[in-house]
Amino acid sequence: xxxxxxxxxxxxxxxxxxxxxxxxxATSSRRSVLPYHPLRSFTxxxxxxxxxxxxxxxxxxxxxxxxxxEETGSAEAGEIFSDIKEKWDAVENKSTVLLxxxxxxxxxxxxxxxxxxxxxxxLIMELVGLGYTGWFVYRYLxxxxxxxxxxxxIESIKKKIAGTE
Numbered sequence: 707x708x709x710x711x712x713x714x715x716x717x718x719x720x721x722x723x724x725x726x727x728x729x730x731x732a733t734s735s736r737r738s739v740l741p742y743h744p745l746r747s748f749t750x751x752x753x754x755x756x757x758x759x760x761x762x763x764x765x766x767x768x769x770x771x772x773x774x775x776e777e778t779g780s781a782e783a784g785e786i787f788s789d790i791k792e793k794w795d796a797v798e799n800k801s802t803v804l805l806x807x808x809x810x811x812x813x814x815x816x817x818x819x820x821x822x823x824x825x826x827x828x829l830i831m832e833l834v835g836l837g838y839t840g841w842f843v844y845r846y847l848x849x850x851x852x853x854x855x856x857x858x859x860i861e862s863i864k865k866k867i868a869g870t871e
Contacts, residue, residue, distance in 0.1 A: 797803055846856040 794800075846852050
């Protein structure tokens, strides 16, 4: 293994940046691809950092503050209906618009029904599993005679699989 290491380092040694370190137990040298970095000391001061960050953020985003005005931007219902009526009168193929609108509503309804059906499948499977588990417990595990019957059935299946029957 040492030979393989030495051979690979001899081949790759000229291509990789290396640092040479010596160990205290042996005088052999090791080559490392990564340079040595001493650990930095870390002293967290969370409370002062948070206060400083909120102050600098307030100064940084002061130009983005929005204030409410006294004006009301709501339109009256009469204006909305008159705009809709003008746009409807400008439409040439009203039957086509009604057909596309009705098709869109039916498509949304069908997709909603399909998603609801797919969403209920796990619940149905869970209820089927709970029902079968209840039946199995009642049929084979609840009474002593049915437990014996289950044990004999399992033994006969083992013999069929093993081929000894």
